[in-house]
Structures are given as C-alpha cells and as structure tokens.
Amino acid sequence: MSLTGSAAIDVARSALVASRRLATLPNTARNDALTALHQALDKNRATILAANARDVEAATRDANNGNLNHSVLKRLDLSRPGKYDDMLEGILSVRGLDDPIGKVTLRTLLDEGLSLERVSCPIGVLLIIFEARPEVIANIAALAIKSGNAAILKGPFQLTETGGKESMESFVAIANVVSEAIAGSQVPVSSIQLVKTRDVVSSLLAQDSFIDLVIPRGSNELVRYVKENTKIPVLGHADGLCSAYIHSDANTKMAVKVIVDSKTDYPAACNSLESLLVHQDVLETILPEVAVALIDKGVSLRCDEASMAALASTLLSDQLSKVQPSTETDYDTEFLDLVLAVKTVPSTGDPASAVEAAMAHINVHSSKHTDIILTESRDLATLFMSGIDSAGVFWNASSRFADGMRFGFGTEVGISTNKIHSRGPVGLEGLTIYKYLVRGNGHGAGDYHEGQGGRQYLHTSLPIAE
C-alpha cells in the first residue's frame, strides 16, 4: 500500500473512533468546544492574520503577474473589514442553533413495556474538501462539532497541480488553532482532522468503509471530480442551471422584477437564472419588456427563432445588438455570467398543455436546483410545482431566494441537487440521520407470531414530547 493510502486509512479510522465518542456527548459539551474554538481564534487573531498577510502578499504578486485571478485574491484576504469578525460570529451563531441531535420524530408503544423511538443522530464521519477560502475551516469545524460528526478537512485543494497553495499559510495557521482549541475540550481531538497533502485526496475518497458523506465546497469542477471519484455519498451540486417560465397570463411588472433579479442580482451564483421560457402568446408583449430591462442591466440574450423575431420587431437597434440566435447547447449551459438563453413555449390554446411543454423542457435541461413559474393562476402554479423535479420550485419569486440564510436555516452546509437524503439548501439537519431505539423488559418476537395464540402488537402512537 502507498504511503498516502495508509495515511488516509489512519486518518479515516481515527475519525471513525472519534465520531463514536463525539456521538455520546451532550449538547453542552459540544457547545463548550465551540466556545473554546471561538476564544482561541479570537486570541490568535494576530498570528492568523500575519500568516494570511504572507499568503496575500504572494498572491498579489501572482495576480499582478497574471498568474492568479483577482477574485481569488479577494476571497483570500481575511483582513478585509468585518471578515475575521464574521468568521468568529459564525461560530457563535452555530453554537446558538437548536441541538439537531436527539430529536425524537416517532414514538410508538409496541406492547406493554415495549416502546419504539426514532431519534436523530450524527451521520458519523464527514470528508469536506474545499478550495481556497481559509475561513471555511472554522465554519465547517463548528457545523461538524455541533451536529456530533467527525470531520476530515482537506484543503486548500484544487484540481490544478499548483491550485490551493495560495491559501496554505492561512490554512495551516487556522488549523493549528482549531486543533489546540479542541484538545482542551471534551470533543476528541481526532474529531476534526486537517489534511494538507494534496496526494491524499484520492485515497481519502476510497475510504467508503470509514467515511459516510463527502461535502465538496467549491467550484462545479471540484464537485464533479469528487462525484466521479468516490463511492461515498456526495452532498452538493455540480451545476446550478435554473430556469423560469413566463406563462401567458403572467403579470408583466412581476415578470420583469423576478427575471431581472434572478439573472442579475449575482450572476456567478448557482441560484442565478440561466434559461428563460416564454409562452408564444406573450412574445411581443411581456418578453420585450423583460428583455429591455435585462439589456439595461448588461445582459445578452440568446434567443430561438420565434423569440428572436418578436424582439427584432419590438426592440431598438442598439438594444438588438445584445440579442443573438441561440444554439441547442445554450439551453444546457450554466453561463454564470450576464447571458440568458431564451426559448419559446408553443401552445395549442390549452393553458395546461403549455405548462406541460415548459415542464418537459425544464425537467430535461435544468439541473434540478431551482425553477420558477410566472403566472397569475394558482392551479397552473400548483401543476408546475408538483410536476417540476427540482429541489426548489418558485412561483412569482426570484430563484435567488434559494439559500440557507434566506430560508431562515441559520447556516448552510451547501445546496444539494441530490434526489435522496437532503435537497436544496442544507442546514444542520442535513448532517443528521436517525436510529431506532427499542426499550423492552425481556421481550421476544416469538411471542407475537400469528395463528399460534400469540400476543398482539398495540402499535399505539405516543406523543413525541417526553
């Protein structure tokens, strides 16, 4: 076995052992560890910022030489106003959340003295792989401890050979403080392990007997790489291809507002709009108003034939310079930029059939993240909301609301486009599963066999609250 292989097994195995101990700690002990983590990061602010400054200095040189993207530099800098305090505040806010562990979700009296309880518990061992932002360590460590899961943190990791190195000093400085803080708490030290070596990633992804869930935090490419290289369940989304459908009865003002916000509020986000479907009857009424508002915000449109013709007959020529014919691939492209694909939805006159046609397109082309309908009809909205197979289906509201903070979850582990376990913005609850507890008094199942004069199960639902 390779050195990295055996190192990965050691890390994963010790995480598993730690996770079992962590699972037995009460919320107070987990919260105390978060308090210690907060204090340690506060106390060591100068050391961490000094390490970060060295990263920033090197990264600035690289950026000026054109070897690094300026947006990476911006994300790296922990000395920007409020950033370090936000990181500290985030730990306290996770500490303040309800305990996600030990929640009873089912309680049944099976027979006299024999009870069944379904109770939430940690998943076990998480592997979190992240790309650059060093403050993610503190955030993820807090979420893992609060939810009673052990976490292996691999970062900074990027798919390019040299990627990630720009935040290495910050990463190591924060990691050391996190480890020290936990060592002084009841949370086992191996609950949070920080892995620096790059080679170890594929070995960690092979530890499906020790690791229960992988959470990649970063680019679509990172998520796709992880999904393709492990048998461990992956929580995340590789794509965020959100669509909106403007039905013939949509309110024009509402359509303009929702589409412009969905597309332009933050075009690089996964919950931004990438495809617009328009009912054929409103190509020359609602579409031009939406198009002009988008073009005013700098958006380019990629239109199919019918929508192109409608805009050609209604827009001014300088506006038309932002409109061009679409290709088929545009409807499968996550632009993450001020570009929007536009497609016409044909109609036979039956409103439901137009909605069906829009749904058929979206269910094939969207990435099951978030999709929108604009309509005044509650019935058609209900049809769309049940027929669209996405984590979020929104009626007359911007796709940009698809976010854990905006949903009121307090914090967000990520946004999932999985079809099982957790979907959409995932909060602490997504890091839990449940177990069934049965308490008896020496009960055997043989006493209940049918047709042998056996006992009958009561199966009485009991109140959830103790």
Next chain:
Amino acid sequence: MSLTGSAAIDVARSALVASRRLATLPNTARNDALTALHQALDKNRATILAANARDVEAATRDANNGNLNHSVLKRLDLSRPGKYDDMLEGILSVRGLDDPIGKVTLRTLLDEGLSLERVSCPIGVLLIIFEARPEVIANIAALAIKSGNAAILKGPFQLTETGGKESMESFVAIANVVSEAIAGSQVPVSSIQLVKTRDVVSSLLAQDSFIDLVIPRGSNELVRYVKENTKIPVLGHADGLCSAYIHSDANTKMAVKVIVDSKTDYPAACNSLESLLVHQDVLETILPEVAVALIDKGVSLRCDEASMAALASTLLSDQLSKVQPSTETDYDTEFLDLVLAVKTVPSTGDPASAVEAAMAHINVHSSKHTDIILTESRDLATLFMSGIDSAGVFWNASSRFADGMRFGFGTEVGISTNKIHSRGPVGLEGLTIYKYLVRGNGHGAGDYHEGQGGRQYLHTSLPIAE
C-alpha cells in the same frame, strides 16, 4: 451502443417521463390504480396460478434431481393456502396507508406575501431487482404507485447464469396483469415497467441520469453485487450481523429470553443474532444459563478462551459437545444458522468502561443493522444507545423486532443499513424526498441586501396545518 444498452436507456427514459406525470396525480388517482390492480389480480387468479403451477412442476423436478433448493420451491408456490390472498390483501393495505406525498414539514413566512414550504414528494424513478418470489411484483408495484414513483422491475434475477428461470412463467403472468390493470387507470403505463431479459441488468445499473434509487430484494450476494456495480444510491443491506452485549447487572431471565428469541426465532433472518458479548463477571453465572437454553434449541456456540473455560466448568458434557473454540472470523460471520459466536468483555471494574469495550467491538464488527444491550441500568443503556452506530439499538428486547410490520409501519420496502436518507426498516416514507416551494408576489432577493437599507426577512414559523 449494445442492444441491451439502448433498451435500458429507453426503459429508463420512459420511466422518467412517466414519473413526472405520476408525481402530479392526486392520492385518489393513485388509489384508483391500486383498486384496478387488485381487481385484475383477483380476476386473473386462475391464469396466474396455472402459470405458477407450470413453474412449480418444473422446479419440483429440479428439486428432486437435486438441482434446486427445496426452500426455493417453497417460496415459489403461490397456491399455498393464503398466499395469493395475502398478495391481494397487501395491495389494499398499501392503498389504505396515509398519502406519503404532499406532506408539509416546514412552513415559514419569509416576508409579507413571500412564503416557504417544504413538502414531501416522490423520489422519481426506482429500479427494483428481485430474485425469485413472484408475488413481490404486486407488492412493489403497489408501493411505487402509492408513493408516486415510477418503478422498473427487473426479475426474476439471480447471479447464477440459470438462476431465476424457475419463476419466469409466474413473473410474466403477473407482469401482464399488472400492465393491463395500470393501462386502464390514470397512472401512466410506463410507471411500472417489467424487464425480463437478464443481460439488461448492468445496463440499467448504468442509467444514473434517469434512475434515482435501486432497491435489491433478495440475498446478500445480490445486494452486494448491486452496490458494487452502480453509481445510483442503493437502499438495502448486504449483511445483517446483529450483536448482543450482556452487562454484569443484567437480569438473567431477561437475558435468556432475549438471546434465545434473537437467535432462534428465525435464524435465517437478517435481524437474527450472530454475536454475543458477555461481561467477564457473569461468565459463570448468566452465560451458562443462556448457553444451556440456546443448546436446548439446537444452537452451537463458538467461544473465545475465557467463555469456553467458564462453560467447561459449568455445563454437562453432552451440552459441551455443542461448544467449540471460536476463530477471529466468527465475529465477522453472518451465520444465518443455529450458530452463535461468543466473546468475553474484559472489565477494569468501571461499568462504563466495559460498555465502552463492548461498543468498540460492535462498532467494528457489526453491520450497523441492530444491536442489543442487556442491563438493568438506564444510564448504561443510554450510553450504549447513543454510542452504537447502528440503525437499531435495543435495550432488553430481541433483535427480531427490527421489522417494518412489527414497528407498525404497515409495510416494508426493505431494511437499510445506509447512513443517509433511510435507515432500518423502510416504509413508504423512505420512497419520498421533499422539495422547497416558494410563493411570492414578484419578490426579488436584491431588495434584501444588507447594509443598503434593504428589507429584513421575517423568518416567521407558520403552523404546518394549512
């Protein structure tokens, strides 16, 4: 592309299309399809039993020639008293369950006129692979329709080249009736597709863009094969290695009752006991009584050195003939037979440390299915129940209670040892996921940006009931 590859894609794609339509049908329409299914199977009883009789006749010849296990023959025979009626009754009992779809589990007012709802919905497309029992088709079709999921049924399928053929006539006869019954309902015909050809299995397992969940129903080998040959999430368990720990304060009578029931009630079941851990202080008190009761039921014991010595000094010589030394692999073996591995748990005197030692063994060797503690101490039971990482953790009760019917779930899709989504006995709920519905009035997220005089989210919890 191979013929089976393109056939698999066709099947999977049409299942996906059907699943989207099925997801929009109300409970009444899904229940009507179950009524039609029940009537059709009742009406065609003679045809199906005739086909089954031909299977049984051929299988009887094979069994008499020693080419087929007699237990397979027994499972195959639909004419056994009550079996066909049970199959029919099962459809009505699924129909009578609460609608698992459309359940609201979270409702939040984000702002005036902007609401968030989390609502249960079907997962999408299920692939169910089963080995021999032909009546499983009716059961699974009913569960899939009730939960709004499309299902591709591949059966009878076995890993051996000729396996499964013994139930082919029964399978085809039931499959035809199921298809015809659905054709007369609102449920799309492609919602339940039955695949006979053997070759298509690996192609189906490759359709991870169309199929959301695979459920193998059959032997451990089948489950293991499926898990190793697909990227699609698999619901099931490859092993059922259940353990019990007898603590020093256990009630002897209770220990005897629970251990004997767990081991002997139905030794071939996945929820039967395979390993027994015994606190060192009760090797010569509780263990002999348990051992004698087990031996009386025909159980052989595989003991470590200390437990072997304790039994040698307390049992009669004819009883001792059923006791032999264990090897290390016995503690990782699912015997599925009247054999039990016994191991001593050393103690330093501190009760919690003995429980810790037992937990450390179980968390490594058990298959995360169901494990038991026998103790009079609530505190130690609580420690064990939080520290054991299994779907079921039972206190003074038999592992044989780990079952959907016994838990009062009405029906059971299977028992899962997964760490995410569904764990333990899985009912209809395990075939659902949720989506987030947002209803607005033209709301954009840009209006809520911080530090720009933006609007504040209300995040008011609303009552779940409408």
